[in-house]
Amino acid sequence: xxxxxxxxxxxxxxxxxxxxxxxxxxxxxxxxxxxxxxxxxxxxxxxxxxxxxxxxxxxxxxxxxxxxxxxxxxxxxxxxxxxxxxxxxxxxxxxxxxxxxxxxxxxxxxxxxxxxxxxxxxxxxxxxxxxxxxxxxxxxxxxxxxxxxxxxxxxxxxxxxxxxxxxxxxxxxxxxxxxxxxxxxxxxxxxxxxxxxxxxxxxxxxxxxxxxxxxxxxxxxxxxxxxxxxxxxxxxxxxxxxxxxxxxxxxxxxxxxxxxxxxxxxxxxxxxxxxxxxxxxxxxxxxxxxxxxxxxxxxxxxxxxxxxxxxxxxxxxxxxxxxxxxxxxxxxxxxxxxxxxxxxxxxxxxxxxxxxxxxxxx
Amino acid sequence: xxxxxxxxxxxxxxxxxxxxxxxxxxxxxxxxxxxxxxxxxxxxxxxxxxxxxxxxxxxxxxxxxxxxxxxxxxxxxxxxxxxxxxxxxxxxxxxxxxxxxxxxxxxxxxxxxxxxxxxxxxxxxxxxxxxxxxxxxxxxxxxxxxxxxxxxxxxxxxxxxxxxxxxxxxxxxxxxxxxxxxxxxxxxxxxxxxxxxxxxxxxxxxxxxxxxxxxxxxxxxxxxxxxxxxxxxxxxxxxxxxxxxxxxxxxxxxxxxxxxxxxxx
Numbered sequence: 151x152x153x154x155x156x157x158x159x160x161x162x163x164x165x166x167x168x169x170x171x172x173x174x175x176x177x178x179x180x181x182x183x184x185x186x187x188x189x190x191x192x193x194x195x196x197x198x199x200x201x202x203x204x205x206x207x208x209x210x211x212x213x214x215x216x217x218x219x220x221x222x223x224x225x226x227x228x229x230x231x232x233x234x235x236x237x238x239x240x241x242x243x244x245x246x247x248x249x250x251x252x253x254x255x256x257x258x259x260x261x262x263x264x265x266x267x268x269x270x271x272x273x274x275x276x277x278x279x280x281x282x283x284x285x286x287x288x289x290x291x292x293x294x295x296x297x298x299x300x301x302x303x304x305x306x307x308x309x310x311x312x313x314x315x316x317x318x319x320x321x322x323x324x325x326x327x328x329x330x331x332x333x334x335x336x337x338x339x340x341x342x343x344x345x346x347x348x349x350x351x352x353x354x355x356x357x358x359x360x361x362x363x364x365x366x367x368x369x370x371x372x373x374x375x376x377x378x379x380x381x382x383x384x385x386x387x388x389x390x391x392x393x394x395x396x397x398x399x400x401x402x403x404x405x406x407x408x409x410x411x412x413x414x415x416x417x418x419x420x421x422x423x424x425x426x427x428x429x430x431x432x433x434x435x436x437x438x439x440x441x442x443x444x445x446x447x448x449x450x451x452x453x454x455x456x457x458x459x460x461x462x463x464x465x466x467x468x469x470x471x472x473x474x475x476x477x478x479x480x481x482x483x484x485x486x487x488x489x490x491x492x493x494x495x496x497x498x499x500x501x502x503x504x505x506x507x508x509x510x511x512x
Numbered sequence: 513x514x515x516x517x518x519x520x521x522x523x524x525x526x527x528x529x530x531x532x533x534x535x536x537x538x539x540x541x542x543x544x545x546x547x548x549x550x551x552x553x554x555x556x557x558x559x560x561x562x563x564x565x566x567x568x569x570x571x572x573x574x575x576x577x578x579x580x581x582x583x584x585x586x587x588x589x590x591x592x593x594x595x596x597x598x599x600x601x602x603x604x605x606x607x608x609x610x611x612x613x614x615x616x617x618x619x620x621x622x623x624x625x626x627x628x629x630x631x632x633x634x635x636x637x638x639x640x641x642x643x644x645x646x647x648x649x650x651x652x653x654x655x656x657x658x659x660x661x662x663x664x665x666x667x668x669x670x671x672x673x674x675x676x677x678x679x680x681x682x683x684x685x686x687x688x689x690x691x692x693x694x695x696x697x698x699x700x701x702x703x704x705x706x707x708x709x710x711x712x713x714x715x716x717x718x719x720x721x722x723x724x725x726x727x728x729x730x731x732x733x734x735x736x737x738x739x740x741x742x743x744x745x746x747x748x749x750x751x752x753x754x755x756x757x758x759x760x761x762x763x764x765x766x767x768x769x770x771x772x773x774x775x776x777x
Contacts, residue, residue: 173608199607204633208600211593211630215573215604218591223604241594336605338612341588342536342567348584350592357584358538 153318158283162252162308163188164321165287166224167196169294171250173216173223175201175209180485181313182228182254189224206234210251214238217247218349220335222294226252226306232260233268239303240269244351244372246334248297250290251275254308256486257478258403261458264305265432272373276300276383277431279307281407283317288324289429295326300379301334307431310486311404380433387435388427391417392442395424397504400439400463401452402428405476405491409452412496423500431459436466443467447511450503452476452496454488473506475499535562536587543581547747549704549737549754550579550646556710556735557615557644558586560717566613566725573602575618575627578653579646582617596627599634602641613721615642621651624660624686631690631732638695638729642720645686645732648739649758656742660684663761667744683761687734691768697729699768703736703759705751716766728772736762 156164162185166174174193176186186202193200199216203209209225216223227235232253242249253264262268264277276296280286286308293304340347348356354371355362363371388406391413392398401409406427413425426442428435443449449467451460453476464472479490490496517523533539536558544550561570567588574583576595583590593601598616606614623631623645631643650668651657658668658675661683665674675683691699698720702713713735720731736758738750745753 173604175604201603201607203600205629207597208603208630208633211597211600212604212607214593214597215591215601215606216608217604218601219605219608221608237594238597245592336571336589336591337609338569338571338589341570342562344587346587346589348590348592350583350590351594352580352592353584355584356538356587356590357540362584 153320155316155318157184157314157316158286159184159313160188161283161287161319161321162290163192165290166250167192167198168321168323169291170222171224171294172198172221173213174198175203175212175225177203177206177209177227177231179228179231181256181310182226182231182252184313185226185252185254206231207238210235210238213249214242214247217242217249218336220332224250224252226254228254228256229260232263236263236269239275240267240271240273241351242303243273243275244271245349246301247303247349248301249303250293250297251303251305252308253305254310254313256310256484257480257488258405258454258458259478261431261453261455264307265434265462272369272376274376274380274432275302276304276379277307278304279402279429279431280312281403281427283312283315283319286312287319287321291324292326295329296383298329300383302379307403309404383430383433385433385435385438386429387438388429389438389442390414390425392424392426392445394422394445396422396445396447397424397500397507398443398446398449399423399425399452399500400428400449400459401425402431402459405452405454408491408493408496412493412500416497416500421501421504423504428459434462434466439463439466443470446470448473448503448507450475450500452499454479454491473503475503534559536567538585538587540585542585544578545741547738547740547750548578549648549739552704552710553646553713553735553737554579554582554617556714557617557717558588560714560721561588561613564718564721564725566721569611570613570615571605571609573598573605573614573616575616575622577619577622577646579617579619595622597630598622599627599630599641599643602643603634603637603639606639606641610640613724615644615721617644617646619652620645620647620649620659620661624684628660632693635690635730635732636693636695640724640727640729642724642731642733644717645734646737647734647762648737648742650739650742652739652742656744661686661762663757666757668742685762687732687762687767690732695730696732696768697770697772698723698731700732700766701734701736701762701764703754703764705736705738705754709764712764719769723772726772728770734762736764
């Protein structure tokens, strides 16, 4: 494969096909719609199935069924649509089923939903947040690998910008290493031999198993798994200009890309600013952030919401003051263009925060 | 005379419960009440799978209700769904494994209340799956509450004086609703309150599975089942109660059959 200039949603769709995705179901909602269109075009070419589901509830249900057969399956939506999918995301965590779920968000108001688990019960799922297309086509493939490795849903946080920008990217397959065979997957063949398989969010064994596990015990086992996943998945973040930085800016996704650009410019002008861009939102890259703050006097979080990731930052770094430079910013359409997300405005807010820190220090 | 000797070791192995167990059923206790109509429906379903030779090639998708206690008790691969969502899961399974026999098991609360759109859409798409509805007109597992199929006059914990159309609206005849859809190849309603109807229901299940194996489209078997606990009546009165109250509204019979010939027909 080689570099091609293509739109984000189509690049993400092609990368999913490269990752071996065989089933996709979705309900149209901008900017997720464009990914659905891409899958409707690309999946049949490789013998896969793309379903235009009648609702988000049914979309994730279909993907759940496909995933239970061992096929790489994906779905996704935006905002309200993802809210509808939460019950199934929770249950698929309990049933230990891999799934890739795209959140082509319109802003960043769903950080809590994504990282805390918007559904019922004691669970988390891995969350990946790319900032540009090059990273997106890699992370979407990595999402399938992580989902299979941990037998757990993985959420991919895209956004309006990622779906609609054009960049030159290579969407060819990436090898993330070997995986265990899916001996738990259903294909009908274990029926009738005395030990048919069961894939269930409430119990992992049949009645005649040597050691049947019942619901209460199973809930505890599932809850214990969270810590294992949190420990096992490598937390990822990009850092820059942290050496000697008095202020560390934290931002993810497209805002992370803008913050990175502004911080680089400010550093060239001599301002003591650095940045950390979380790539895995869960597990949160707390240690990377702590290490990046060794010279810092303060942290500021730039996110397009009233303050959600800022809580994870505060939990990760207890000894520094943390402020917010972002905020809800939506254009008239509400589709996801953030009027405040310009280098000029971000620069003004960073400089103001920096001035406050230096004033307090003086 | 067949006398069991007690003064010496037995001269042959004792018969175990396994020797009497029907095919594809793992013996053991379940949590269903005496007089429940669901075991006969479940047994009939898996026996037809066995009889048709699909025993090593079937996947069941279970909803949430009393019948969920069968999901670990059958020697058939089971995918456990959320309340209401089984037909969508079955769609995903069948699309990835088109050569398997895929069937769902749901109650009336699961299918006709919570997941009505799922079964309607799955039928309209003509998915090659068989959806089985165990309809007793009541939320049995929660202890006897009104569902969308509860018949007029039926007393439940949420319709204490009996279902009143003015207060609670009318019941849904789900089989008739599904039969209108072009994607539905076969729609039938059976019952478990008499031996004769159990045998009739078995023939319906057999026909549905056979049509599925021929890719005929969506197949649907509704089975009226007794729930003396949720109906607040004596166990022994339940079969007659079903005939007089449920069956007079949800009539037993084959409602639609596209007429494709199968080996059995």
